[in-house]
Amino acid sequence: MSEPRDTLFRYLTMLQLIPRFPGRIATPVLKEKLAERGFNIDTRSLQRDLSQKLSTQFPIGCDDSQKPYRWYFDRDFQCQLPALDVPSALTLVLAEEYLKGLLPPVVVGQLSPHFTDARKLLDDMSANGLSQWARKVRAIPNGKALIPAEINEATWQTISQALLEQKAVDVIYLSRTSHSEKAFTLHPQGIVSRHSATYLLAHVDGFKDLRQFALHRVKQATLSQQPWQEQHDFDVDEYIKGGAFGYRQGPSDVVLEADIAKPVAWLLQETPLSDTQSIEALPDTDGWYRLTAHVPDDQQTLWWLMGMGPNIKVTAPHAWRETIKTNAEQMLAHYAIESSSSS
Template structure:
């Protein structure tokens, strides 16, 4: 006869196997999974156990057909519901994607969740999932640089200061002056852009918000200076105003351009903005793109990345800037080629 200890362990194991709604586990599935974990129990006992536990946990039973199907309430907050395969794959993809964006110290904070997803999928190898590590990948759009390395103490210190609203003293490597400087920073926000994490903070006694790359903070300590709280500061508004986009003007602009068929397909599925219109292809297969976009250098660089697949018609200032840029590139390559040919003769 099973001891109370064994019964308790079986109850806990069973709860861990039941997912949140809309996912479910049938009693027959629970019986097989329990058997794999060393618990030999019949269907009637499992049903009786679940009925008992539903008095204390938000368990839901679909008894419209046999075998009965069980799940946790969708809003139940707990670590007990088991991962389903779709959620596990989502976590694996999230880890793959975040590795190209977040510093390793941030990824490490989620390692338990990611490891749990991998263990679940590894445990299903006998059921046809043996090749799952070779079947899922998340790749960034464009060339992604490796995330800048951030010291664990810096990440922790910045996180604490931001959430607890207190000032910090930092030793910061200035890129412009190439020297280490001392600042009193008042954290207002945190932004991850491409492979670099930025602390948004006011400096010393000033109220304007500046950007500080976390990997350039070489030392950090709590400050005794009273915290300068910018009550009206919004990270969303700060970004929308072009802080990270190298704005050329405050107002958005209308982009009109001729694009090829492949690029038209891309933008039809993933628009460049909410205000976008694509025309029917002309006689030569070109599509006219009309879209309201930020008037910034980021958008111009995005356009340049498509090369001869896009021809900007408006705004005229962008068209002229792109023509000038391509002329400079041509001159650079032609001069390099001349020097190379001279050296070889």
């Protein structure tokens, strides 16, 4: 069945089977995988291809310390097949700027070959014209950028692999309360990335309840021998809505009614709160508008409203209005006490 469906295509397949550096693949394994894909080829040819063709034209390395040689791609090599175009490269640069504040460095690092590729393309473009794109493009994150928690690279790889391949993991975990390291066997059910921290949702071996484990407190992780315990019908959205991350969400949307100042009105006209929002000018006010919108009944919307400070006056739902009012009272109380005691 070794139809000459082209050497090119076989090479391409080989290149796709060779993993990036931390990984490696032994020659006989490669031969088998190629056979699975319909390339029945002699071992000798494979050896020749690897050592004479591919590794001379591509940044491919070979670990020849053991006898079934193992092959791998250079850590930072990347090759898009339809090459990157300019708009995509620009998008990647923007994406990287945003993600740097949202995901741990190691996780973003996982994508660094892509970003490097994009920057190289832009650099090449600028080479002639000195366009200095780096001084022209910027992403402003949505809120204050906290410094993302550091995660160990091997941890991320092991945990993500375990989650997707449905395996248990043995971890050494630094508990938040006791400051002591403990060993657990965990059965991963989900991953949630929130703000700048990333959490694994998992059962501890032998227990039925789901717990959160901050990935940056995982000191070490290895795939476990234990069989994986599944929680049937786990749904991360349900879990989040249940309030586990401080984002409790009511069962249905609510109707938000508020008076908003002009800057907020402009903002919302361009990037609406929801599909159904309406904004109408209020007569006899100095640039105030009436906002009505169906929004989810969640913490984030409430925080957004509070973040707008005096530029927004919520009238409904009543519960939000009261929360905001109480909040302001408490804040003021803090400062009133403070100033009387300190001055």
